[in-house]
Amino acid sequence: MTTDGLAVDVRGLRKRYGDVTAVDGLDLTIAKGEVLGLLGPNGAGKSTTVEILQGNRSRDAGEVRVLGSDPQTGTRAWRSRVGIVWQDESAPAELTVEETVRHFARYYPAPRDPDEVIGLVGLTAKAGSRIKALSGGQRRRLDVALGVIGGPELLLLDEPTTGFDPAARRQFWDLIRSLADEGTTILLTTHYLEEAEALADRLAIVARGRVVAEGEPAALRELHGGGATVEWTEQDGTPRAERTDTPTRTVVELTRRFDGEIPGLLVTRPTLEDVYLRLTGQEEAR
Amino acid sequence: MTTTAVRTRTAAPAGRLPGAWTLGLRRGVLELRQFFRQRDQVVFTFAFPVVFLFLFASIFHDTVQGTGITSSQLYVPAMMASGIMSTSFQSLGISIAVERDEKVLRRLRGTPMPPAAYFLGKIWLVLVTGVLETAILLAVGTTVYGVDLPRDAAHWFDFAWIFVLGLTGCALLGIAVSSVPKSAKSASSVVVLPFLVLQFVSGVYINVSSIPDWMLDLGALFPLKWLCQGLRGVFLPDSARVLEQAGSWEFGKVALVLAAWCAGGLVLCLLTFRWKTRRDG
Numbered sequence: 001m002t003t004d005g006l007a008v009d010v011r012g013l014r015k016r017y018g019d020v021t022a023v024d025g026l027d028l029t030i031a032k033g034e035v036l037g038l039l040g041p042n043g044a045g046k047s048t049t050v051e052i053l054q055g056n057r058s059r060d061a062g063e064v065r066v067l068g069s070d071p072q073t074g075t076r077a078w079r080s081r082v083g084i085v086w087q088d089e090s091a092p093a094e095l096t097v098e099e100t101v102r103h104f105a106r107y108y109p110a111p112r113d114p115d116e117v118i119g120l121v122g123l124t125a126k127a128g129s130r131i132k133a134l135s136g137g138q139r140r141r142l143d144v145a146l147g148v149i150g151g152p153e154l155l156l157l158d159e160p161t162t163g164f165d166p167a168a169r170r171q172f173w174d175l176i177r178s179l180a181d182e183g184t185t186i187l188l189t190t191h192y193l194e195e196a197e198a199l200a201d202r203l204a205i206v207a208r209g210r211v212v213a214e215g216e217p218a219a220l221r222e223l224h225g226g227g228a229t230v231e232w233t234e235q236d237g238t239p240r241a242e243r244t245d246t247p248t249r250t251v252v253e254l255t256r257r258f259d260g261e262i263p264g265l266l267v268t269r270p271t272l273e274d275v276y277l278r279l280t281g282q283e284e285a286r
Numbered sequence: 287m288t289t290t291a292v293r294t295r296t297a298a299p300a301g302r303l304p305g306a307w308t309l310g311l312r313r314g315v316l317e318l319r320q321f322f323r324q325r326d327q328v329v330f331t332f333a334f335p336v337v338f339l340f341l342f343a344s345i346f347h348d349t350v351q352g353t354g355i356t357s358s359q360l361y362v363p364a365m366m367a368s369g370i371m372s373t374s375f376q377s378l379g380i381s382i383a384v385e386r387d388e389k390v391l392r393r394l395r396g397t398p399m400p401p402a403a404y405f406l407g408k409i410w411l412v413l414v415t416g417v418l419e420t421a422i423l424l425a426v427g428t429t430v431y432g433v434d435l436p437r438d439a440a441h442w443f444d445f446a447w448i449f450v451l452g453l454t455g456c457a458l459l460g461i462a463v464s465s466v467p468k469s470a471k472s473a474s475s476v477v478v479l480p481f482l483v484l485q486f487v488s489g490v491y492i493n494v495s496s497i498p499d500w501m502l503d504l505g506a507l508f509p510l511k512w513l514c515q516g517l518r519g520v521f522l523p524d525s526a527r528v529l530e531q532a533g534s535w536e537f538g539k540v541a542l543v544l545a546a547w548c549a550g551g552l553v554l555c556l557l558t559f560r561w562k563t564r565r566d567g
Contacts, residue, residue, distance in 0.1 A: 054396060056562070076303050080398035090389035094323040095316065103316055106309060107399045109301030130323075150397070 006065070007032045007154050007185040008053060013062035014209075015048050022048040024209030026062070030187060032153075035180050037200030038189040041280050045209040046189040047087065050158045053187070054084050067154055080108050083152030083184075085160050089139040091146065093132035097123050100131065101145050108150035120178070121145045122171055137168045144175065154185045161195060173198055193273050207280040217272055224275045230254075233264035303398060310406025317411035331377065332419060335369035336426055342491065343431055350493075353526040357493070360526075362427035363517035364490045369419040370449065371456045371510050374412045376481050378460030382408070383473035386464065386563055395561040405461070405555075412457045420449065433521050444537065445520045451544035452513035458551025459509070465558050484510050495529045502531055509547045516540040 008030040015023040023045040030036045040046050051057040052064060055071035055078075064071060069078045091100055101118055105111035118127050121141040126134060134142065140160065147155060157176075161169045176199050180186055190196050196203055197217045204214040213224055227245040232254060234240055244250050247267050254262045270278075322328055342365075343358035350357060385391050394404060427433040436442045460477075467476040485491055487505035494502060494515075505511040518526065519535030527534050 056392065056396065076398040076400060079396070080303065082396075084393075084396040086389065086393065086396075088389060090393045092316075092320055092390060094320040099316070099319070103312065104397065106304060106312055107397045109303050109398075146393070 005032050006030065007034070007067060008036075008187065009063070009065040010049070010053075011063040013049065013052065013064060014060045015045075015052065015057070016060055021209055023052075023059075026206070026210050028204060028211060028214075030154075030185060032185055033180075033183050035176070035186040035188065035199055035201045037196035037203045038187060038206060039191075039193065039196050039203055039276060040189075040206035042191075044206045044280070046206055047158055049206070050156055050187065050189055054082070054156055055079070077109075080110075080150055081153045083147040083150060083155040085143050085147035085155070085157045087158045087162070089136075089143050091131050091139065091142055094130060096128050096130055097134070097142055097145075098127040100142070101149055104146050105149050110151055111149055112151045114149065117145050117149050120148070120175060122175075137164050140164065141168075141172070144172070148179060148184075152184065154187070155179065157186065157188045159189055159191065161190070161192065169195070193276055197272055205276060205279050212279050213275075221270065221272055221275055224279060228270075229266075229268050231264065231266040231268070232262050235263075239264065306400040306402040306406065309399060309403035311410065313403050313407025314410025314414075317407045318414055321411060321415065331373065331415070332422055334372065335365045335419065335423055338368070338491075339365040339423060339426060339431075350526070350529065353523075353529060355522055355526050356432075358431045359427075359433050359522065360493060360518070360529075362423065362431055362433045363521045364514050366420055366423045366427070367452065367488075367510060367513040367517050368485055368490045369423055370416055370453050370513060371481065371484075373415045373419050374453050374457035375460035375463070376477055377415070378408060378412065378457055379463040379477035380473045382461060382464035383467045383477070384470040386560070387470035387473075389562075391561045408461070409454075409457065412453060416449070416453045427521075436520055441520055444516070448513065448516035448520065448540065448544070451541065451548060452509060452516070455509040455544050455547030455551055456513075458548060458555055462551060462554040462558055465560050468564060484508055487511070489514050493529065494531055499531070506543075509544055512540045512543045516544075 006029050008028065010026060010028040013023050013026040013028075014021070022043075026045065026049060028036075028038075028049070038046050038049070048057065052059050053066050053071055055066075055074040058072060066074075067078065067081050069075070071078075074082075095103075097118060098114070101114045105114050115124075115127075118124055121144050123138060123141055123145065126138060131139065131142065144157075144160060147157070161172050164172060173195070176186060176188070180199075186199075188196070188199060200217070202215060203217055203220055204211045205220075206212070213220055215223065227243060228247040229241055229243050230247050230250045231239065231241045242250060251262070251265070251267065254265070339361055343361045346357035346361070348357055349355070350360070382391075391404075395401075424435070428435060436445050463477055463480075464473075467473040484505065487497065487501040488508065488511035489497060489502070489505070490510070497505075502511070515530065515535065516537065518530075519537060519540075530536070
């Protein structure tokens, strides 16, 4: 059993594919009931890490505990406590939504009510439709339904909203929030910073196979943001910008120089995206 | 939202994990439902051996000298054997490769479903489609080509065990072969070619008495030849025994080889079965 209130405990995880090191000494913990956002560019090792946590991939080194067990030797009882939503959908095309969800419910010792779950993902109107007739977004929502039908304690979501339109994404966020409110521990990998910021209690940023920063979104910005930028326009019309740790002092000095209003004044703090790009070494790419 | 009701989730769920037999039956129902919803697949699966029976039995229909039977009658048990193998070996070999490629298998592996339930579901599918296929061929064979139904309880019994052992052995072989194709696209070519070759060297299309011995010896390594031979023994008069390589039906040997394929096929499946494609690691 989990002793220290951790749903996920990963230490020194390593995984290589041939010459490529996908995961290179990754440490990660998720407390029970927490929503953790795992952020990182393509190829940073997010999906490999999630697959190892699912018990679907072997590792080369490191300690991994998921709900108190090593996923590689996960029993049926363990699998019934972990819900998985994959990156790509894979439900049987000829069955209806309702048949599929009802059938998957039978695999679990204490499943949720299938009708309730279909409603939760907003597919009630499509319950009788064959899966092959669903749109891409609807299929992804069915995937989420199949991930939560067993009433998991831990839900692993690998880029669940890729390909969603903005409205579907908002709907999905509400769903994740309601699951989190019920006490489900959630690990969410995503490319979308606003998604991570909206849903996660805590973020872990992964680059080159390891966690380069983690913390609450605001704290991350504070810690790795490094000050503010003050922008203004000189009397001859040239725009100026200055990065500083003491923006107030800069503004006071400028007020004195201009003797009143400062033309074009703008003080900005770095966004989470700035922090993310700096930490993952993609700053130059902008 | 009924959030408060489930908020207290502390220990593992209290319910018991459902058993493999029950889930296997459920999966069987689901497999059959999926199968019969693909109309074109249903029509072609069942029509294929019937069309071949019609073609061969119409082209070759002379009386075979010294046997008291016609060539057409020889094709009835042959096509029955081929039909049994196509509903088991060919359909499983292709469909499991496709399910693996489309990540249906990986998804199942991520649930607490016991692996045995998946295979039991496939067995139900193969059993039902195999019985239907055989019944259709038997109906055509008795009404059109003058083949008699098994003449007594003993022959019905032989029919039953040959059918069950043959179907099981071929199904296990199909599950094993499904791991060979690298993707869904290549699955049907990878599975169909060996099946076609096997049908020639096992005496499905061409009478065993006209096939070179070395080919028959090759065919004898696989279940189809014995399935054909056993079914000839069930449906043809004993006067037709002279056509066999050994001059007899060899029921003992048929049972032995088919049972060996069931056991060996099971071991092969357990050793080679993969839930993910090779590129998924």
